[in-house]
Amino acid sequence: MSDLSKKKCIPCEGNIPPFNNEEIQKYLKQVDGWKVIEDTLDGYHLIKNFKFKNFVESQNFVNKVGHIAEEEGHHPDIWFGWGYVKIKIYTHSIKGLAESDFILASKIDKFS
DSSP: OOOGGGSOOOOOOSOSOOOOHHHHHHHHTTSSSOEEEEETTTEEEEEEEEEOSSHHHHHHHHHHHHHHHHHHTOOOEEEEETTEEEEEEOBGGGTBOOHHHHHHHHHHHHTO
16 A cells, blocks of 8 residues: 555535445555544544643644645644643544545654
């Protein structure tokens, strides 16, 4: 399989089905430490918690994530505070996961 971090996120307008469990498991092997959770309203999501030494490190990481998200046109949900960041990625328009979600996760992994 190719390195997902070298691919570009493709905007989704809801014209594709979300990944099924088999596809999710295949792509999950290509990202580091991400978990899949299922939400009854929005389908499957990728979630990962990051730990840092202090607030400034957390904020710097969030700024990097924000920059890559803007470059890719794919925006995760982010929570952060002193020493932690939590990121949730999914494709809103299909209420589930697609390749771009794993691409973004892989790109985030490169600088975490």
